[in-house]
Amino acid sequence: MRDVIVLPDPASVVEATAQRLVSFLLESQSLTSPIHVALTGGDTGIAVLERVRANTLLGAVSWPDVHFWWGDERFVAAGGPDRNDWRAHRALLDHLPEAAGGIHPVASPDQGLSLVQAARDYTAELRRHQVVFSLVLLGVGPDGHVASIFPGAGDGAGIEVPGAFAVPDSPKPPPARVSLTLDTINAAAQVWLVAAGQAKRNAVAAALSAPPAPAPAALAGTAELVDPSVNCPVRDGQAASADTAAPAALAAGRDRTLWLVDAAAAGAAA
Helix, strand or coil, rough: CEEEEECCCHHHHHHHHHHHHHHHHHHHHHHCEEEEEEEHHHEHHHHHHHHHHHCCCCHHCCCHHEEEEEEEECCCCCCCCCHHHHHHHHHHHHHCCCCCCEEECCCHHHCCCCCHHHHHHHHHHHHHCCCCEEEEEECCCCCCCCCCEECCCCCCCCCCCCCEEEEECCCCCCEEEECCCCHHHHHCCEEEEECHHHHHHHHHHHHHHCCCCCCCCCCCCCCCCCCCCCCCCCCEEECCCCCCCCCHCCCCCCCCEEEEEEHHHHHHHC
């Protein structure tokens, strides 16, 4: 199911997403534990976390039940604003009323690992926790990219779920990144895509004009290639790549796919 909510402006998108996230965690904690959530970076994603921090129900969430991961991470030195995890800690994670059940950052190059090894280690961590995401939050780039899945580039197809893959040549700097695979994103119960501003209009229109992504099959254990060390694994002799127009069109949750966009980003898609 793909739902679209159009809000007046970027601030409304941030506030609505933050409120929904707190409500989602409160509801989920009564049904299951642990709760695995993949966060997104970018200014809008970080603003959402800041608003979560200000929510009056913050203390009602059972944070020890929640595990935080990242949809993608820039492979740069830890402890600086180029890292999605650094910004998330300052926006929310360092201010939780009790410690989260787990915070799972991607390794950084100053830990002595290569990009390939960082992707392998993140995949191993996902599998150690047997992660099936309750929620994946995704920003949408002006080119329609989500996580670090870019138009015409690899999406990690062929890597067993859950998994991450190395992106050595992102068209958006910094070029070296680690990303969840598209199959891992699409195995989540819910996927929320958040976009605001005129610059996102074409990407949102392209994604929402495409047919909804089909419901994912049982993905775990069906991989043709389980090594996350390459950007474009080969399947049937062809490079597996994201949709050239809008990778965001391919992101879909098993139970729900929710778009939260402002009027400027909605444009013709509203």
